Amino acid sequence: MKILVCISHVPDTTTKITFTNDNTQFNTAGVQYIVNPYDELALSKAIELCEGGKGTVTVVNVGDSSTDPTIRKALAIGADDAVRINAVPRDAYFTAFQIAEYAKTTDFDVILTGRESIDYNGAQVAAMVGEFLDIPSISIIKKLDFDGSSAVLEREIEGGKEVVNVSGKFVASCAEGVAEPKIPNMRGIMSARSKPLVVVEAAPVDEVAKIVQFETPPARGAVKLIPAEDAASLIGLLHTEAKVI
Amino acid sequence: MSVLVYVEQVEGKFKKSVFEAVSYAKAIADQTGTNLTAVSIGQIEEGQLKELGQYGASKVLNVEAGELKNFVNQAYAAVIAEAAQKESAEVIVLSNSFSGKGLAPRVAVKLKAGLVDGAVELPKIDNGSFQVKKTAFSGKAFAVTQLTSAVKVIALNPNAFGVKDTPVSIEVESFSPAVQSKDLAAVIKEIVRATDKVSLPDAEIVVSGGRGLKGPENWGMVEELAGLLGAATACSKPVSDADWRPHSEHVGQTGIAISPNLYIAIGISGAIQHLAGVSSSKVIVVINKDPEAPFFKVADYGIVGDAFEVVPQLIEALKKHQA
Ligand SMILES: Cc1cc2nc3c(=O)[nH]c(=O)nc-3n(C[C@H](O)[C@H](O)[C@H](O)COP(=O)(O)OP(=O)(O)OC[C@H]3O[C@@H](n4cnc5c(N)ncnc54)[C@H](O)[C@@H]3O)c2cc1C
Ligand SMILES: Nc1ncnc2c1ncn2[C@@H]1O[C@H](COP(=O)(O)O)[C@@H](O)[C@H]1O
Numbered sequence: 001m002k003i004l005v006c007i008s009h010v011p012d013t014t015t016k017i018t019f020t021n022d023n024t025q026f027n028t029a030g031v032q033y034i035v036n037p038y039d040e041l042a043l044s045k046a047i048e049l050c051e052g053g054k055g056t057v058t059v060v061n062v063g064d065s066s067t068d069p070t071i072r073k074a075l076a077i078g079a080d081d082a083v084r085i086n087a088v089p090r091d092a093y094f095t096a097f098q099i100a101e102y103a104k105t106t107d108f109d110v111i112l113t114g115r116e117s118i119d120y121n122g123a124q125v126a127a128m129v130g131e132f133l134d135i136p137s138i139s140i141i142k143k144l145d146f147d148g149s150s151a152v153l154e155r156e157i158e159g160g161k162e163v164v165n166v167s168g169k170f171v172a173s174c175a176e177g178v179a180e181p182k183i184p185n186m187r188g189i190m191s192a193r194s195k196p197l198v199v200v201e202a203a204p205v206d207e208v209a210k211i212v213q214f215e216t217p218p219a220r221g222a223v224k225l226i227p228a229e230d231a232a233s234l235i236g237l238l239h240t241e242a243k244v245i
Numbered sequence: 246m247s248v249l250v251y252v253e254q255v256e257g258k259f260k261k262s263v264f265e266a267v268s269y270a271k272a273i274a275d276q277t278g279t280n281l282t283a284v285s286i287g288q289i290e291e292g293q294l295k296e297l298g299q300y301g302a303s304k305v306l307n308v309e310a311g312e313l314k315n316f317v318n319q320a321y322a323a324v325i326a327e328a329a330q331k332e333s334a335e336v337i338v339l340s341n342s343f344s345g346k347g348l349a350p351r352v353a354v355k356l357k358a359g360l361v362d363g364a365v366e367l368p369k370i371d372n373g374s375f376q377v378k379k380t381a382f383s384g385k386a387f388a389v390t391q392l393t394s395a396v397k398v399i400a401l402n403p404n405a406f407g408v409k410d411t412p413v414s415i416e417v418e419s420f421s422p423a424v425q426s427k428d429l430a431a432v433i434k435e436i437v438r439a440t441d442k443v444s445l446p447d448a449e450i451v452v453s454g455g456r457g458l459k460g461p462e463n464w465g466m467v468e469e470l471a472g473l474l475g476a477a478t479a480c481s482k483p484v485s486d487a488d489w490r491p492h493s494e495h496v497g498q499t500g501i502a503i504s505p506n507l508y509i510a511i512g513i514s515g516a517i518q519h520l521a522g523v524s525s526s527k528v529i530v531v532i533n534k535d536p537e538a539p540f541f542k543v544a545d546y547g548i549v550g551d552a553f554e555v556v557p558q559l560i561e562a563l564k565k566h567q568a
Contacts, residue, residue, distance in 0.1 A: 013498050013518045017385040037499045093353065093360070118383050118498055122362050127318065127350035136319055136431040139347030142492065152434075156493060157343050158255070158446055160438035162316075166431045176485070176492040176500075208394040209359030212376060215387040217524060223531070223541050228550025232562035234530065237546060239566065242528045244507040245450070245474060 001055035001148040002106065003046040005079065006099055006113040006125060008036040008089075009063055009070040013118065019214045026119075026214065033066075035073050037181075038114025038174060045179035046112055047078040049146055056080040058106075062089045062098045068197065076184035076192035087202035090210065092120070096128030097205045103133060108169065109148065115140050115175040126173035136170040142177030248274040249334035251325050251352075252283045252297060252305070253316075253344055255438075259293060261408065262340045262447055264300050266401050268409040270338035271301025272367055273399075277336070282306060284328040284420070286313050286321055291417055298415030300408065306332075306420035312429060315436070316344050320428035322351035327422040329356060329396065336368075341400035342446065349400040359392035365405040365504075368397075383498040383521035403447050404504050445494060448477035450507045451526070453496060455481040455519075457512020457533065457552055461489035466556045467511065473563045479503070481513050497522035512552045515540025532556065 011017070012032040020027045035043070046057040059074040061067050062085045071082045085102055089095040103111060116123035123139065130137025142161070143154035150167040156175060184192070226234050238245045250270035252263045267283060274281040283302040285294060287309070294305045306328050313320060325348070329337050337352060339345045341363050353360035361377040365387065368377045374391060377399060381388035445451065452471040454464060464478075471478045478494060485495040496503055498521035508526035513519060515531070515538055523529070524543055531544040534551050541547045548555050 011382075013521075016517075017382045019386075091359075092350065096350070096354070120381055120388070121383060121502070122350075122360075123346045124350040124353075124360060124362055127347050128354050130319070131322065131351040131354035134427070136317075137347065137351070138431060139318070140343055155343070155347075157436070157438065158260075158444035159440070159442055160436065162433055162437075163435040164431050165434050168430060170431070176495065206357070206394075208353075208357065209361070209390050209392050211381075211388045212391045213389040214381070215378070215389070216385075217387070220529075220543050220545065223544040223547045225541075225547045225549065228548055228555055231548055231550065231555045231558040234546060234548065234559060235562040235566050238507065238528070238530070242507070242545065244528050 001050065001109040003050060003055060003057050004103060004106070004108045004111045005039065005043045005046045005057060005059050006111065007039045007043070007059045007061045007071065007074050008114070008117040009033050009061065009067040010036045010117055010119045013037070017216070023214045024212065033070055035070055036114050036117050038116065040077070040181045041176065041178050042112035042114050042174040043074055043077055043079060044182040045144055045174060047182060048179055058083060060085070060099055060102060062087055062095045064088050071197055072192045073184065075195045076188040077182050078188055081196040082198070084197060084199050085202050086199050090207065092122040092124035092128055093208050094205055096125045097132060098202050099125070100129050100132035101203045102200060103129070110146060110169065111171040113171065113173045115173050123173065126171050130171040135168070136166050138164055138166065138170065138172045140175050141172045142175050144172060144178055246277070246279050247332045247334050248277070248279060248281050248336045248338065249329050249332055250281060250283050250302065250338040252285045253340055253342060254285060254287055254289050257289050257293070260447060262342060262403040264408040265403065265406050266338050266340045267297055267300040267302055269367065269401050269406045271411055272409070273336050273338065274301070276367070276370055280304070282332050282334070284308065284325060286324055288314060294417050295415055299410060299412050301411040301413055302415055303413045305415060305417050307417050308420050308422060310421065310424055312424055315433045317429055317431050317433065318344070318347040318351055319431065320424055322348055322355060323425065323428050324422045325352050326355035328420065335396055337396070337398045339400050341402050345400050349398055353398040356396040356398070357394060358396040358398045359394040360398040360400070361390050361392065362400045363402045364399045365402055380502065380525065384502050384525050385521050402504065404449065404506070443475060443477040445477040445479055445501060446503060448505050450474045450476035451479050451503060451505045452476045452509045452511070453479035453513060454484065454511050455513030456483050464490070466560065470556060470560055473560065473567065481519055510540055511556060513540060514538050515543065
C-alpha cells in the first residue's frame with residue numbers, strides 16, 4: 001500500500017506569538033519550527049501500517065525551501081520519501097488543492113493529515129483534499145485499522161465516538177489515540193539525509209480568502225486571590241460578581 | 246440572494262450551538278438585507294424545525310431521505326451545496342462542531358468558496374469587502390480573514406455569539422436533493438454517545454484537573470463539582486497521556502480549544518500550551534498550591550491552596566448556594 005502523509009511546518013508550541021507590519025504578518029524572528037504535532041501522529045500511524053514491507057510512506061508538504069529541515073525530520077521518523085510542493089501556502093484551499101493535484105499523479109491508497117495545524121488551526125485541509133479528489137474524508141479520527149483495501153475508523157463526536165467503515169481510497173485527519181508518536185533514532189536521522197526529497201511546482205488556483213490582520217487577545221486584569229480557608233466565598237463571587245453561575 | 250444555515254441535529258434534537266448559528270446567520274441576513282433559510286438533514290419533528298423561527302429563520306428546507314439518516318460529510322456537503330444553489334445563498338453558516346469541521350471544508354470546495362473556521366464575531370461587511378475574525382495559533386491570537394470569493398462559508402465557534410431571539414414566521418419546505426451513492430461510501434457502523442454528560446466543546450462551564458490531582462482515583466471530587474455546576478470535565482495533556490482521563494478531555498494547544506463562560510483549573514500549572522486552548526474562557530478560576538504557578542497570571546479568581554482541602558469546601562458551599 002502507499003500512504004501519503006501531509007506534514008505542515010509550524011512554530012514550536014512554546015512560541016510566544018507576535019506580529020509585525022502593523023499586525024499583518026506573523027513575526028518569525030527567533031521562531032523554532034517543528035512538524036505539526038498531529039502530523040507526527042499521522043506519520044507514526046502510517047509507518048506502523050507499512051511496517052514489515054507492507055507499503056511505503058511519502059510525506060507531502062506545501063512550502064518553500066525553508067521547510068526542508070522539517071521534512072527531513074519526518075524522514076528521520078521513518079517516512080520513505082518526501083515531496084515538497086514549492087509554494088508558500090496561502091490558505092487551506094490553496095494547500096489542499098496542491099495536495100490533491102499531486103495525489104492525482106500517484107497511486108496512493110490513503111492520505112493522512114493531522115487534525116489541524118497548530119498555527120492557523122483550520123482543520124480544513126483533509127476534508128478539502130477529499131472533496132477535490134471526490135473521495136470520502138473522515139475528520140478527527142482517534143483510531144484506524146486498515147488492511148490495504150478497507151478501513152475501520154473511529155471518529156470523535158461531541159461526548160462520544162462514531163465507528164465508520166470505508167473501502168477504497170480515503171482521506172483521514174488524525175488526533176490523539178491514533179498512534180503513539182515515534183521518535184527518530186540515530187539510524188533514522190542518518191538515513192534521512194539520503195532519502196529522496198522531490199520538489200514539484202505548484203499549480204495555479206484562484207484566491208478565495210486571505211488574512212488581512214492579526215490581533216492578540218486583550219490582557220486580563222489582576223487576579224483576585226481568595227484565602228484558602230475562605231474558599232467557600234468563591235461561590236458567592238462567581239454568582240454575584242462574575243455572574244457565571 | 247440569501248443566507249443559508251445548516252442546522253445539525255443530534256438524535257432528532259438541536260443543541261444550543263445550532264441556535265447560536267441560526268442567530269448569527271440571522272444577524273448576517275439583516276446586515277445584508279436578505280432572508281435566512283435553514284437546511285435540516287435527517288428525521289426530526291416539525292415542532293423542532295419551527296423553533297428555528299424564534300431565532301430568525303423564515304424558511305427551513307427539510308431533507309428526510311432515509312439514506313441520509315446518519316451524518317456522512319460527503320453526502321451532507323452535496324445536499325448543503327445544492328440547497329445553497331437553490332436559494333442563491335451567498336453566505337453559508339455552520340457550527341464549528343466535530344461534524345461541522347468535516348463538512349464545512351467540503352461545502353466550501355463545492356461552491357468554490359472561501360471558508361472561515363472558528364469565527365468569533367459577526368463579519369464586517371463594507372464596500373464589497375467581507376472580513377471575519379477567527380481564533381488562530383490555538384487561541385494565542387486572532388486572525389481577521391477576508392473572504393474574496395462570491396460565496397462565503399463560515400463555521401461559528403460554540404459559545405462565541407450567543408442565542409438571540411428574533412422571532413419570525415417560519416415555513417417548512419420539504420427538499421429532496423439528488424443523493425449519489427458515491428457520496429455514501431463511508432458507512433457508519435456504530436455511534437456511541439454519553440447522553441448523561443455535558444459535552445466539552447459545547448459546555449458553558451468546564452472543571453479541569455491537572456497532574457496536581459495525583460491520580461485518576463481523585464477525580465471523584467472534580468466530577469462532583471462539575472455535576473453540581475452542570476459543567477463538562479477536562480484535563481491537562483499529561484493527565485490524558487497517563488490515561489487518567491480520556492484523550493477527548495484534553496484541552497490546550499494540542500487538545501481541544503474551548504471558550505466557556507467559566508473555566509475552573511485545579512492542580513494545573515498553566516503551561517503556555519495549556520493556556521493556548523483555554524485562555525479565551527470568559528472567567529478563569531485557578532486552584533493551585535503553588536503561588537508562583539503561571540496560571541495565576543491569567544486567572545480572574547485564584548485560590549492558593551491544597552486542592553484536596555479547597556475543592557470539598559467549594560462543593561459544600563455550592564450545595565448550600567443551590568439549596
Ligand atoms: C508539543 C507540546 C504540546 C503540548 N500541548 C499541551 C496541551 O495541549 N495541553 C496541556 O495541558 N499541556 C500541553 N503540553 C504540556 C505542557 O507543557 C505541560 O507539561 C502540562 O500542561 C502540565 O500539566 P499540569 O499542569 O497538569 O502538570 P504540572 O505542570 O505537573 O503541574 C501540576 C500543578 O499542580 C499543582 N499542585 C500539585 N499538588 C497540588 C495540590 N495538592 N493542590 C493544588 N495544586 C497542586 C502544582 O503546583 C503544579 O502547578 C504540551 C507540551 C508539548 C511539548
Ligand atoms: N502546508 C502544508 N503542507 C502539507 N500539509 C499541510 C499543510 N498545511 C496543513 N497541512 C495538513 O493539513 C492538516 C490540517 O491543517 P489545517 O487545515 O491548516 O488546520 C495538517 O495537520 C497537515 O496534515
